[in-house]
Amino acid sequence: MTVLGALVAQNIAFGVIAAIMVFAAIRLVTTRNVVHAALFLVVVLGGVAALFLLMGAEFVGITQILVYIGAVVVLFLFGIMLTRTRIGDEEGTDHPNRLPAVLAAALVATVTIYAVVSGFGDVEMPADSRTTTAEVADSIFSTYIVPFEAVSVLLLAALIGAIVIARRD
């Protein structure tokens, strides 16, 4: 495939993934069925993983699938199961008056999109920005070793905290 062909393919892939993601994200925040919301979350997270692979970040993409789709979504499904009595459409998932939320979201979108469009008008991504897992590992275990250890302790603290909060006694 020529370089131009690869570029066109990348752009088409991006367009398809972006359209699916935005649709799923909008359904995620509007659906009345909590289980459907969790499944739309899977679609969005999968789209993000696909974008990571498109940007050449293989390790982050695979971690995204492992951690988010594999673990976090299961955690959400357990949360739904433990805090609900019935599965299906339900009342009271949204505030009755959603106009302030719409206005706030529109404001955030307008300001951010204006900022990035005026700041990075037609800046191109590098044609080949692939990074290998080895490079990520080198960086984590040299430059970012202290934050890495801190995050490990944070995970342990969150684990113990979650058990202490949620257990019956």
Add this chain to the structure above:
Amino acid sequence: MLLNQFLVLSAVLFAIGVYGVLARRNGVLVLMSIELILNAVNINLVAFGSYVSSISGEVFALFVITVAAAEVGVGLAILLLLYRNRQSVDLSEADLMRG
């Protein structure tokens, strides 16, 4: 590909997540919207990292993924406790600390 494609998509997802956090009353749905926001941030981190040809963006995205997983664990535990005490995860009913 333009850098802006990723940044604009990320901004749109972020705004949808903000809407979800503000408009939802069910605590689990609010946590899902927060995940949406964190993922929008991750897209930005990796896009900028790829743009400046630096590995740091990816490493920070990995840290954000870790912190998000911890946040969901603790958040769901809190919701579980809320449900056990009030038989509801409706956040507008959780107003014990409202002044």
